[in-house]
Amino acid sequence: MSKTRYDGVQIAFHWLIALLIVAAFGLALYVDDLPLSALKFKLYAYHKWIGISVLALVVLRLVWRAWRGAPSALPGQPAWQVKAAAGIHHLLYLLMLALPLVGWLMSSAKGFPVVLFGVLQLPDLVSRNEALGHQLAELHEVLAYLLLAVVVLHVLAALKHHIIDRDDTLRRMLPGRG
Numbered sequence: 001m002s003k004t005r006y007d008g009v010q011i012a013f014h015w016l017i018a019l020l021i022v023a024a025f026g027l028a029l030y031v032d033d034l035p036l037s038a039l040k041f042k043l044y045a046y047h048k049w050i051g052i053s054v055l056a057l058v059v060l061r062l063v064w065r066a067w068r069g070a071p072s073a074l075p076g077q078p079a080w081q082v083k084a085a086a087g088i089h090h091l092l093y094l095l096m097l098a099l100p101l102v103g104w105l106m107s108s109a110k111g112f113p114v115v116l117f118g119v120l121q122l123p124d125l126v127s128r129n130e131a132l133g134h135q136l137a138e139l140h141e142v143l144a145y146l147l148l149a150v151v152v153l154h155v156l157a158a159l160k161h162h163i164i165d166r167d168d169t170l171r172r173m174l175p176g177r178g
């Protein structure tokens with residue numbers, strides 16, 4: 001079956017996950033500057049819940065993609081552009097999995113288990129180790145900014161297709177009948 005646009009489930013996953021990533025990012029930057037307080041702990045917990053939700057949704061999204069497939073590249077595009085887009089999409093998926101996983105590992109190493117939505121305690125992925133926790137925090141930060149950079153590239157490419165090339169690239173990721 002050859003598709004010409006993303007299906008409704010893929011579109012919903014794309015925009016919901018994008019929104020959650022922006023929320024997790026913004027929240028982390030805001031919380032980082034707060035003095036140590038109950039509010040800071042509460043907002044970090046929200047940050048972790050959003051991040052773990054991203055992890056779960058991305059896994060489901062990939063299962064759906066493997067099952068239903070994705071539309072092939074629009075005709076008439078140079079081969080390098082098709083390859084670059086596929087490379088960026090792979091990198092985005094990789095970072096969307098690695099970033100929350102490293103966050104979870106970091107929380108385990110620092111001795112702050114993740115209690116999802118305040119009710120479901122997730123297992124610790126590693127035992128407590130302050131030095132490792134510190135290194136994972138650095139890695140989490142690097143991955144977060146790498147994701148930000150790749151997303152900026154991705155968004156610029158989408159806007160270039162829409163505004164300059166005036167093709168259907170963005171339209172096929174938007175809700176509607178196409």
Ligand code: HEM
Pocket residue numbers: 020021024025028029032044047048049050051052054099100101102103104106107114137140141144145
């Ligand atoms: C989409 C997912 C995520 C994004 C975009 C994200 C992004 C960020 C960013 C930008 C920071 C601030 C980094 C800094 O300037 O130091 C941060 C910090 C943090 N994140 Fe995440 N994060 C995600 C998922 C998670 C998850 C799943 C967890 C844990 C289960 C987590 C735990 C933390 C913790 C504990 C910090 C504070 C680290 C420290 O400074 O000690 N994050 N995150």
Ligand code: HEM
Pocket residue numbers: 014017018019021022065070085089092093096151154155158159169170171172173
């Ligand atoms: C955190 C933000 C975002 C992430 C992580 C993200 C991630 C992704 C991924 C992984 C794909 C590949 C889908 C697949 O083939 O399975 C994709 C496709 C797409 N995204 Fe995003 N996206 C984000 C934000 C945006 C924004 C803001 C726009 C629009 C301005 C956008 C426009 C598109 C378009 C048009 C496609 C389809 C590309 C094509 O058909 O080749 N994305 N996105």
